[in-house]
Amino acid sequence: MATTLPSVDVVTVGVGWTGGIVAAECSKAGLKVVGLERGQKRGTEDFLSIHDEYRYAIRYDLMQNLSKETVTFRNNRKMQALPMRQLGSFLLGEGLGGAGTHWNGMTFRFLPYDFQIKTMTDERYGANKLGPDYLLQDWALNYDQLEPYFDKFEKTLGISGDDKNPFAGKRSSAYPTPPMKMTPMLQQFEKATKNLKLSPYMVPSANISEVYKNPDGETINACQYCGFCERFGCEYGAKSSAEITVVPTALKTGNFDLRFNSNVVEILKQGNKATGVRYIDTVSGEEFIQPANIVVLTSYVFNNAKLLMVSNIGQPYDPTTGKGTLGRNYCYQILPGASGFFDEQYNTFMGAGSLGMSIDDYNGDNFDHSELDFIHGGNIALTQTGTRPISSNPTPPDTPTWGPEFKKQSIHYYTRSFGIGAQGASMPHKENYLSLDSNYKDAYGLPLIQLTYNFTDQDRALHKFISARAADIMKEMGAKTIVPNAEITDYNIVPYQTTHNTGGTVMSSTPDKGVVNNYLQHWDIENLFAISAGSFAHNSGYNPTGTLGALAYRCAEGVVKYSKSGGALV
Amino acid sequence: MSADNNVSRRDFLKTTGIAAGTLVGGGLIGGLVGYNINGKGTATIEHGNGTTSEAAGSPKAKMFFMNERDFKILSNATERIFPKDDLGPGAIDLDVPYFIDHQLAGQYGSNSKEYMQGPFGEGSPTQGYQSRLTRAEIFKQGIAKMETEAQSRFKKSFNDLEGKQMDEILTAFQKGDIQMSGVTSAFFFALLRAATLEGAYSDPLYGGNRNMEGWRMKGFPGHQMAYITMIEDPKFQKIEPNQLGNH
Ligand SMILES: Cc1cc2nc3c(=O)[nH]c(=O)nc-3n(C[C@H](O)[C@H](O)[C@H](O)COP(=O)(O)OP(=O)(O)OC[C@H]3O[C@@H](n4cnc5c(N)ncnc54)[C@H](O)[C@@H]3O)c2cc1C
């Protein structure tokens, strides 16, 4: 029997970036908030021995324990979906701060084009550029409407950047802190891209360039360029993450009750209102009901969708009929690029998670696609995140994968090679979606979420085109040997790609096109909100969290508004 | 390398796998960074802090493998994957086999953070690892198979084969040509290769990367607090590595 706890104003499911932002804003507004996090407490003081590639980057110590819960996957509907038994393609977060504890911190704003992608693509290229299988749609908010929320998110994190990107949307204020340091590798990229008449700028970074105090009074320290950033927590408190910003802000109000080892298994409802959530204390095994006036799902893309599905809220997407919105528009990221092998030696092992230079000349609709068989593109960057010896064993083509020659080449090129990579945009396709699996269960008896996903013709064309552009830059940089990324065929869940999963619980202008409205409020259940990159109608050519953070602030505003006025906000 | 008896300079070169001719070519000095061939003709490995390899390193004891033969098969296989050469030690001298042995006895070997519930379908390669076996079970079976394979191909124990013959067997595993139960030999080989590199390059706290020689060869400085003062410097930085526990 579940124990029913005293009711609160707001309950969030998960306490990463989105849960932290909602908790901070709501508790500052005087609402009583409970944050239920399935993982454990952790923070800067736990990261003193973090420079351990094997434990954190290879064995994924900070990430989701798959023995309890994972996803199942198949490339298409004809295949039998099977569980992702080991982490690979994406690295799911677990514990205070979520994936934001071990993220890189590249913090972009999506382009104005992204938010009106359907209208603008149709206007420029006619209505049939991609064909009917692609579920392209405008977002429920445009860039100008989102600008104040981008601004707020960047100020909370203290983002370090310059204003040199001619393709960026208009900013209401400059980046809070100056860009990160220039390195020889980045200088070489800057020079090469300028020679090619492209427009390089520093990657906006949540590894902060100088000590910064945010508007909530939280201090973020200056990045030390330690080279153990992506997949690691920061031992200096210099990488903006929820546990050093929004979570302490929420706790300071006295209105935030943060509970760990609390795995939510159901959204409870009565009629068309949510009444709270049911969760399991993963230590004692006890079951609790946490009643709340407002329920906010902040449990990342997969579990936001899964919790709605297992709680029978909303209509699951059916690819045969095209009906239903829950699970629709799952997108990912396409990774074109090129590797370069040099004679000179570089300090490749030094770096920071978002230390890099990039160009947007081949992103969004910043270039003409009339003669191309794809839309959109990707941000092309040279990042110096710090390469480490277990995972970085670069060898020129035709080198054996083991034995004397492998050893020699991989050691030689460890400091003499690097890649230029792009984050290719990913367009929604009718066959790519999330649903519930009927064979496999999690540790609490719930079905696993099922991912049906494959690369599309659009993806393959984009990949090929952008890889060639990356190779052009590599050539201009003077690489001795240039290897463009191999053309993509089928999506493979084994090698790491990005943790930039999007879609499934899309934010839309009308209920037939998505799950939540432009306040991230559920279309059917007005006191239920869902915020994650699942709200994205497609994925752009950037990392998602800048845009996700903006939407989380928008969501928090909606929650506070609803607590006062009630009713549908749109 | 033992410091006890009169290993000649020539023998040292032979046992390290460095061809004597390389000396004449002049390529050796650079390749032997960290090595010191002393007047008595014995070799030690120098560290910044003045200790030598004879003094450092973790105890050579096994917690997973039960018999010497199996452990030696593992050792020989890892050495073929990551051999000793003029750049420095191979898997055996880096204690990679002990690293793997220790890992197999723990969380890694029992797949305790992975989804291990059935049903187990074969699936397509894009769906990844689908075996019901743990890594510990896969290694046990794989090592046994390497021995059977050596016996059937060459009528010898794997440990008595020539290097080339070992490579032939490893290549057959890599190609998926060896029949294994519940897992492909290609998957076992991929695990073995990955574990070898992990043992060569992880922090010495795990028992491999002896004396940080893996890092030293590769030019990786290990655990450094910060690069803020040198990251803008155009020069390549040679930095003596540091390991955890040496804060
Ligand atoms: C290695 C890596 C590098 C990255 N680098 C970048 C980058 O440079 N730039 C960028 O923009 N993005 C980056 N990302 C992505 C970024 O981390 C995510 O977009 C962001 O953290 C998502 O925030 P979230 O709040 O939606 O989810 P999360 O941060 O994943 O938080 C969700 C939380 O919910 C909890 N939870 C889940 N289910 C339940 C449940 N049933 N009950 C209770 N709690 C639950 C989880 O434990 C988790 O703590 C990176 C990700 C990774 C893994």
Ligand code: SF4
């Ligand atoms: S690179 Fe900078 S932000 Fe990243 S972990 Fe190191 S000090 Fe922290």
